Structure formats: C-alpha cells, structure tokens
Amino acid sequence: MTESNGAASHRSRLTIEDVAALARVSIKTVSRVINDEPNVKQETRDRVLEAIRRLDYRPSRVARSLASRQVFVIGLLYDNPSPYYIYNVQAGVLKACEQRGYDLLLHPTTFGNARTPEEIVTLHGQSRFDGVLLTPPLSDMEALTAALREQRVPFVLIAPGVELETDARVCTNDEAVVAEMTRHLVGLGHRRIAFVAGHPDHLAVGKRLAGFLSAMREAGLPVPAEYVAQGYNSFESGEAAARRLLGLPNPPTAIFAANDEMAAGVIKVARSLGIDLPRELSVAGFDDTPMTAQVWPALSSVRQPIARMAEMAASMLIEAAASGPVPPTRQLIPSEVVVRESTAPPARSSADH
Template identity: 50%
Template sequence: MAKATIDDVAALAGVSIKTVSRVVNREPNVRAATRDKVQQAIDKLGYHPSQSARSLASNRSFLIALLYDNPSASYVIDVQNGILAECKPAGYDLLIHPCDHTDGDLEQQVANLIRQSRVDGVVLTPPLSDNENLVRRLIGMHIPVVVIAPADDSLPCSSVMTNDEEAAFAMTTRLIEKGHQRIGYILGHPDHKAMANRYQGYRKALMYQGIPVDAKLVVQGLNSFESGYYAAEKLLLSNNPPSAIFASNDEMAAGAIKLAHKLGRKIPSEVAVAGFDDIPAAEQIWPGLTTVRQPIATMAQQAAQLLLLQLKSADTPVQYQRVKSSLIQRESV
C-alpha cells in the first residue's frame, strides 16, 4: 500500500491541504469539528507528516532541548520522561545535551548548539538553571526558556521549583520527633543553589526546637555517593558523633549508609539516615531510605507546559510554579 500523503488526508476529510497542515502543526483558529474530521482522516489513513515538511511549513524545528549537568542518571531520566509526556502529544521531539557548568565557554557552546540544532525552546536543570548569564543569552537569541529547580524566582524566565526549605524543615523535625538532638547534615554541591535552601530548612528546624546549630555537625558534600561516604566518615568517626544524619540528596545518604554498615553501626537504632529526592535506589538499598520525595517528573512536565505556551504565543507572561515535595518514611529512620 502506498504511503498516505497530505493530499489523501485533505480529500478524505473534504478540506484544503492548508487546513490539514494547520491541524498537523496544531495551529490555532481551526474549528473543533474541522480539527476532529481531519484527525479522523489522519488516523484512518495512517498518515505521518514529514518532520522536514512540518519544519518548512511552520518555520520551526519542533525540537526542544533539555540541557543538564547532573551526574544522577535517575534524575535525568525523570526529567526526560516528564518533558516527553507533554511534548510528544504536542508533536515535539526532545534533544538531550550534557553541559559542564564550570566551562568558561558554556554560553557560547550553548549558543552554537541552538544555531546548529535549530531548537525551538530550552529547558535548563540545576545548576544550569541558576546561570543568569546563560538565561539572558538565550532570551537575547529569542529562544523561549524555562528553568527547573532554581534557587529562587529572580531569573527573567518561567520556572518550576519545589518547596526545598519547607521539606527539609519537615524532615529535620521528623528526626527530632524521633528523639534525635545531634543531627549531622551533609551539604549539597555549592554550585547547586537550591541545595542552600535545604540547609536553611535544617537550620530553621533546629532553631525552632531550641537546638543549637553545631558547625561540627555540618560537612560539605558534592552530591555524589562517594562524597556522602566520606562526609559520613567525618561525622561518625568524630569524638561526639551524631545519632542521625540528614544528607541533602539520596546519593550522599546512600554513601552514609554504606559507611555506617562498614563501621558496624546499626541503622536506625545507632544512627538514623535520611535523604532528599527519592531516587529509585532509596527503596532498593537496605534499610530503605527515609527521604523527601521530590516530584521531578511532574516538575519537568509542568516546565514543558510552560515552554509550549511560550511557543504558541510570544506574549505569554513569565510564570513561577511550585510543586510540593512529601516525606517518605522507610526503615532508615
């Protein structure tokens, strides 16, 4: 059977080729009844429009770029799935590109990528989502951009974030309610500014309960499993070790659990461990990790929604959306 063409769809639906093109490209101002009739013809004929033809007709690539610099594969996959859940039905494909946020030539590299790939819009994840110069460079190129999990609402673009400080406050309070007074904290990577909000939640919860913030119980991590292991080593081998450790992400919490096992410390009776994010490994390790579930896929899907709104109308106002995280109780606390 010959491959169906746009002419076949137009003939079956009883409309013009231009109308079919407008439906395929999801352009506005097509009556619902006409759109349904064309879609029925497309489905019956099994018509698949040429991507290059769509691009030429609309002067768009129907391609969105996801730029990331995050070593966690599960995080990137969650963001990818969230964006695709929104973009695929809208007829957009996804270009996923890793970046090095410490590269002094980052802005030019991204600008070159945009020109070569002709993407219609960009989604940035941490720590790129806190790079104001990069955001302004994209805006200057007239590229719609949405950021995920920035530290605050100060950037001149739409964003989707979670309640990091509030969630960390709640987790610290949970540990205190379990009887812990000396709670060690493993800081996140200093370049990930949203991590600072989690630390503030930890500090405020202690102060609210009248517990002094002990600098000796706060150790720098780098968001990786290895950094969590060595940070926990500093805490648990100190002269006055904490009875609980709250790591600002799950990768580091998993490293702390490994170190506790190595030292023969029983979890949670001798040391409790909590994390943040609820990555898949959080329920796969033993004991299961008590953590904060960050709805990463939902945040990514909402970011894609905001981006698609901008692509439909350049007059779409900047929007700031928040998605709440939740505590997940498992065996480590």
C-alpha cells in the same frame, strides 16, 4: 511497452498534493484539515480525512517547520546528575511532548562550561529547537540565563527556591521540606544532628542546608561547625563525610544527607563501623530514589515529583514558546517527607545527658 507497473523502483514521497488530488480539493484545504483549522465543511473534511487514510499520508515535519517557522522540538539542558534524576526528567518532558507531537532534544553539558550559552544560542539559531528547559544546577547559571534572555531564546527553569519572580520556572519548596524532615528528627528526640551538604556549585542543594539550619535554630538546637560536612553528591563523598562525622569525639545521633546517594554512603560506613542502625544512628536522605528501598534500614527521604515538575515545565514551554519569550510564571510543586526505617528515636546511651 507500457509504463504501467514494472520496475517502478523509487516512487517518490507522498505529498499533500496527492491527497488534494484524491480528495478533489486544493492543497490548502488539506492543510486546514491536517491542522484542525476551522472553516472547512464537515463533508469536505471527511473526504480529505478519507483520502489521507487511503494513501497512508504523513505530513512532512520538516516542510511544516519551514513554512510555519516552528520546529516542534524543545531542548533539555542538563548537567549529568544522577541517571535516575535525568531519567525521570526525560520521562516527564516526553509525556508533555508526546501529547502535542513535539520532540525532545537532549543537550548534556557541564556547569562551569563557559561555552554553553553560545552553544545553546547556536542550536536555537539553527532552528533545532523552539525553546529550552534548564535543570539544576544549570538553572542557576547566570551567564546562561542572561544570554538566553538577551538572545530571546524561550526558556523555562526547573529550580528549587521560590523567591525570584523573573523568568518562568517550576520550583519546589526544598527549604521547607528539609525543615520538616529536620523537625521529624528533632521530634524523635535527636539533639545532635549533623548534615552532609551537597556539591557547592549546586545551588539547589545549598538551599537544603539553609532549611536544615533554620529548623535547628527554631528548635533551639546548636549546630557546631564540624556537624556540617561538605559532600559532593556522590556515594563516595557521603562515605567520606560519614567517616569524619562518626569519628568526632561527640558524634551525632542523626545524619541528614542532602541526597540519597550520600545517605547510602553514610549507611555503608556506619554499618562497617559496627554501628547499630537505626538504634544508634538515624540517617535521612533526599530525593527518594529507588535506593531508599535497597539499603538497610530502608532510608527515610524526601520525595520530589521530578517527572511531574518536568512535565509541567515542558508544557509551559510548549504553550508559550510559539509566541516568543515565556512570560514570568512561578509554579510550585511541593515535595514530601517519606519516613521509613532509617530514622528512629536515639538510644538512651547516645542521647544527650
């Protein structure tokens, strides 16, 4: 009755000790090889590597984390904007994570939620992530960032606006590029240009309105109060805004919506009213979603390199989080205007006298 093979059902996990034994070194040396630490003779290193290969050994993430006090996970906090946006943010973050063997922890929440700060601090306290990424509009939630600073939870913001010098952030020049799109419309000959603003909680979108207003002022064009319609980022709110704007006694010849979703709503309403696009009405959006190609006329918009921003933010976080709070940094990633068919010179009849 030998114990050779037989019903050896449940051989337990392969550990660093097995590798060490096979390579005839101590476990510490195996650890050094795994972590690419210096001071290991090449010959030894090769022997260990070979043992790892032969055994098909995979170091336990969990044990590594416990010993090193790093979890190799970064959190992503977001408030359910468009699937498209989230998808791209995730793609960028995943790219940064992948290279460094990090994992991504998702944490959707809602902007107003007063318990969010506590939740995040708890997750961090439980060692469920090393640092966290905040996307708009959460990046503007003071109660949250304050709590994170106070509890020394490393974080990086993805947020428009370049003023602030506190915290680490990756930002866009939203305001400038909105102004650029506005000048594009003005350049086409539009004088009566309306704006569909985004959700008021979404500070990022508020800045878009500011960019529009300042460009209009610069161009010496008036923006009557009724030309600024409050939207809420949704397609439906874009439709509603369009109905109001186009029902005006003196309707605009161009409508600039703070995101593509609303712009698409505007287009749908305009067409249902029999308005000839883009001859009688130009429409511009923001975000450059795939939707721009799916509406007719193809929507002029502003392209933000979402994935690239997220990747950069994640990289910053990973590099810094291991050694405490992330130092204040500001990384600007420029957006760009993409002109398509939905913006054109206004028809004579509807142009200013």
